Amino acid sequence: MTDQPTPMMAQYLAIREANPGALLFYRMGDFYEMFFEDAVAAAAALDIALTRRGTHLGQPIPMCGVPVHAAESYLLTLIRKGFRVAIAEQMEDPAEARKRGAKSVVARDVVRLVTPGTLTEESLLEARRHNFLAAHATVRDEAALAWVDISTGAFQVMACPLPRLAPELARLAPRELLVAEGARLDDLAQEAGAAMTELPGGAFDSATGARRLCALYGVETLDGFGSFSRAELAAMGAVVDYLDMTQKGQMPLLRPPLREASGGTMQIDAATRRNLELTQALSGGREGSLLAAIDRSVTAGGARLLERRISAPSRDLARIHARQDAVAWLVEDPRLNADLRAALQRVPDMDRALSRLALDRGGPRDLAAMRAGLTQGAQIAAWLSGEVPADLSGAAQALRGHEALVALLDAALVAEPPLLARDGGFVAAGHDADLDQTRRLRDEGRGVIAGMQADYAARAGVPGLKIRHNNVLGYFIETTATHAERMLAPPLSQVFIHRQTTASQIRFTTVELSELETRILNARDRALEIEREIFAGLRAAVLDHAAAIGQAAQALAEIDLAAAFADLATAEGWTRPVVDDSRAFVVEGGRHPVVERALKRQSSAFVANDCALTQGDTPAIWLLTGPNMAGKSTFLRQNALIAVLAQAGAFVPARKAHLGMVSQLFSRVGAADDLARGRSTFMVEMVETAAILNQADDHALVILDEIGRGTSTWDGLSIAWAVMEHLHGVNRCRALFATHYHEMTALSARLAGVENATVAVREWQGEVIFLHEVRKGAADRSYGVQVARLAGLPAGVIERAREVLDALESGEREGATRPAALIDDLPLFRAAPPASPAPKPRVSPLEGRLDAIHPDRLTPREALDLIYELKALTGESA
Structure with a gap:
């Protein structure tokens, strides 16, 4: 014998079967309930209690649920964990189901399938990113x-x-x-x-x-x-078919x-985006990326537009110049730019508010967003009149002509409306006479009754007439039998209708009083109903202007981004680059925007560097040598980022820049494996390098760092050498090639257009000082052992490394051909005995006096006296 499912459970199973692959949120009153496997999975994912409800096929039915009012937060968790959710709502009032019989089930159906790509709720989306x-x-x-x-x-x-x-x-x-x-x-x-x-x-x-x-x-x-x-x-x-299915x-x-x-945008492959950290840092998240470093937009729409521009820099020269014109115009008028940004800060996310209204998921605040955005837009358009760059002039035009809609929304809505239409209270007083009267009845019922009582007393000539209320009769008019005679006779009998006679009083009603009673009893529900009707009308009015509102939202994003770029250029000292169709690439005093931002937080200065990848009309390749930690990778990346910023329409972090259009940007920087695909670090490096060599055209910009380091020295050198020759002779592109293979510097004498450059260092008292300055020429050493010491390797390891390095270098100078022979000649490694405590150094009188000084405790006079004392001690020490 098997259990027969209850009518409700049968309905649940039928809806569940019709929506495979999704958790089913099954509406039951104020909760979305889940059963069976859905309940088990959801309880684990949401960390909520798993309970039971009845049995099915002899087994208890697992069950869990979430409150309807808090469903969005649970939906966000489920979506982030890879679930899809079907939302089944009650399609009728439960009272209607009860009328059909005790076993009748409330009609339910799925009204929406929530998936990662179909989110619209503000709480489920990142405001500054597209979905x-x-x-x-x-x-x-x-x-x-x-x-x-x-x-x-x-x-x-x-x-x-x-x-x-x-x-x-x-x-x-x-x-x-x-x-x-x-x-x-x-x-x-x-x-x-x-x-x-x-x-x-x-x-x-x-x-x-x-x-x-x-x-x-x-x-x-x-x-x-x-x-x-x-x-x-x-x-x-x-796409349309899927949206129709998920949105029902x-x-x-x-x-x-x-x-x-x-070909309309700069082509950037996945590896390059990852290496350059354009929109996301290698560590994960936005912080540390180029996007985070330069984002000064004040609207959500502007932030999304910035991400699109950085992700796909334009190759349309006219468009780039138009964007630069807008930025330059605002740079020249910082006061206007400040006013624009202040106004833009009050602009809500009209795009997403409009989308929610279109899907009938919006509320009064979305209508208020239309009002606020278009109001600010009109003010911004007024500032952008006269001789204005084309991009700003076109944007300003899209912000004009919305006065009628703004007036309607301003008259209809309160200043701060509630989130949900069902809560009511969002329609302004004076907008709808019927609503005002209904609210008066709801909020001031006693006062309305008192006014009617005074009116009836005057009309009947009965000063003692009262309007009273009880649970049986509701509202009624009461007077004494003596006075009632007048009300029972014409013409008053046509107004006052006899209702009941008691021992001492006679009770009446009127058509007006009966209607008023009904309106008072239903005033709350009627007020909400009127507001819902008004909301529907306002929503329809907004949707009638949807296309124009969408254009206005795009215009505000364009203005915001131009103003943000201008603010960035002014604050950081960035300059307008020359961008043309040539193959030039000349940057004077270039800087890395992300690294410079980090150094400023540490009160440190960034060392700017020049880069010239052209010799006349011939693209050049710079072969960059120098030690680790000196800044080679930073130099490579900063020039790539300058190209991205220039073609995105922004100013760039440099004193001066002339950049020919970059068609493709390739970066092979850093080391990472791909274990999921069975690829070693070296294999990943070779795959990415192959992609560059097979795709780069003569307008590409390529940055390569340490090609060939994942294999033996001679294999690596030979690969790096051949890659360099291919870039020069076949791809004929502009490139920066960083390497530790100093043998490759000989290529500058063999290949026209190849130049050597190095990152300067200085040695002082056995220490290596990184100057972070890129100069023409080649490095003679890699300083790897010194860097290892800075990293904290044990002293014994550092000393042994120096010993091996000296032997190998001396053997190479003496013409040895077999490194193994050099290694055989090395003395065997022996662990150094524990170091005995070093004797305390002798402390001079000057050092002793300095140790005893507490600067914060000195008065100005004591400090002056101390200077003379220290000067005397210095003379003694000398």
């Missing part, structure tokens, strides 16, 4: 990548063959990647940090995708949006899709 959902489609010999952020409405697509997918995913960092079943892109998705979701192949049909897009935008053809390939239509169609038909407000042209 992209991406889809990759392959149609015959074509492939494309589409991506959307439903929290802002951004929707883009590009041709993307499989070899380009990894770099593009690294750029976008999507939270979720949609692929066709059997696509086998798990590794790429994992490397990009994206959850991968497989969809049936039919979701990627290009013809169906075109129809879905036409239906979404209400058009007959997509020609007005541009020309799209079959693969692009398939990728966009898959409540589609987000998506902007028309933009096609990103191939």
Whole structure:
């Protein structure tokens, strides 16, 4: 015999079966409940109690739940741990279900599937980062990548063959990647940090995708949006299909899709992004990245735009110059820039507020965000009038013309509305007469009744008339039998309706009093109902202006970023670079923005350096030698970052810079293995180097650090040598090549365009002082043993290392050909005996006097006397 599930549990199981692969949040009153395997998994993930409810097939049913009002925090935890959540709401009032019978179940259905790429709630999102959902489609010999952020409405697509997918995913960092079943892109998705979701192949049909897009935008053809390939239509169609499925038909407000042209941005692969720490530090997180060091934006939209610009620097020369013009104009007027930034600080995240309203997940504060953003926008537009750079002028134009909507929202909303519409209290007094009266009844019912009583007493000519209330009759009019005779006779009998006679009193009612009673009893619910109706009307008004509001939000982000770049340039002494179509790369006094920021916190100065990677029209390669810890990697990286900043439209950390357009940026810096793929550190190095040599064109910028160090000395040297020759003769690109193989400095005499440079050091009393200054020339030593001593290796190890190094160097000078022979001649290593305590050094009178001084205790007169005393002691010591 088996247990028959209860009607409620049968409903749960049916909904669960219809939504495989997701935890089911099953609404029961004020809680979302989970049962069976979902409960076990959720209880462990959320660290909440696991209980039981009834039995199924003879076994207790595991159960856990979370409060509805706190569901968002639990959803965030589950999403971060890789879960998908189906939310099943009650679709009717439980009272309606009870009317159908004791065993009737409240109707429930899934209203939304929450996945990493479909988040809209403010508490689930990072305000300053996009939350992209991406889809990759392959149609015959074509492939494309589409991506959307439903929290802002951004929707883009590009041709993307499989070899380009990894770099593009690294750029976008999507939270979720949609692929066709059997696509086998798990590794790429994992490397990009994206959850991968497989969809049936039919979701990627290009013809169906075109129809879905036409239906979404209400058009007959997509020609007005541009020309799209079959693969692009398939990728966009898959995105729309997935959104329709997860949002249960409540589609987000998506902007028309933009096609990103191939070659429009600087190409940066995943390894280079990681090595340069563009948006994320190697240690994880944002702090320590270029983005964190330069982000002075004051709006969420501006911060997201900055990340896009840094992740994909432009190759459109006109666009770069226009952005630089805007920054330069604001640099020249710091007062205006300060005013703009102060106004922008009061601009809320209109993009995400608009998205929530479109999905019917918004509240009164989202309407207030529209009002505040457009109000500040109008003020900003007024400041940006007259002769203004084109980018700022265009942005200002998008901020004008919203007066009617702002007036409506300003008249309708209180200054500080509540979060949820269901709480009421967000509509301003005087906006709706019916609401004002209902609120008066709700809040001042006794006063309204008193006023009606005085009115009736005057009309009846009965000063003693009273309006009273009891639980049986509700509100009624009461007077004595003597006075009642007048009210029972015409014409008053047509107003006052006899209701009840008692021993000493006669009671009446009126149509007006009955209606008032109903309104008083229902005033609270009626007030909420009126406010919900007003909210719906305001929401509709905002959505009618959605396109214009979206443009205004983008304009504010553009202005914010230009103002932020200007503030950064002014505060840090950055300059406007010359960017053109040449292959020049000349930087005077360049600095590393992240390292300089860290040094400033330590009150230390950064040593600026020059870099010139051109000889006439011929690109140059600098071969950089010098010890570890001297700053070679910093020098390499800073020049790459200067190129990124310049093509992002920012000023750069240098006294002067002339940069020809960089088409591709490659970096092979640092050492890391890839154990998951069975790759050693050396193998990773070689794979990344191969990618550079196979892809770099003559407008690329390449920075390489210590190629060949993961193998034997002669193998490593030969590989590094061949790589350098290939960069020079085949790729013909601009490059910085750091190495410890001093033998390679001979290449400067063999290859035109190769120059030697070194990071200067100074030795003083056995110590190595790093000057961090890059000079022309070659280093003669690596100072590895000195660096090892600075790192804290035991003294015995350092001494033995010096001994071996001296033997090898002397053998090399004497023409030895077999290092093994040199090593055989070394005396055997013997551990040094424990060091005996060193005798105390003799302390001079001067040193003794200095030890006895406590500067903080000296008066000015005592300090002056002490100077004469120390001068005398110095003479004695001499």
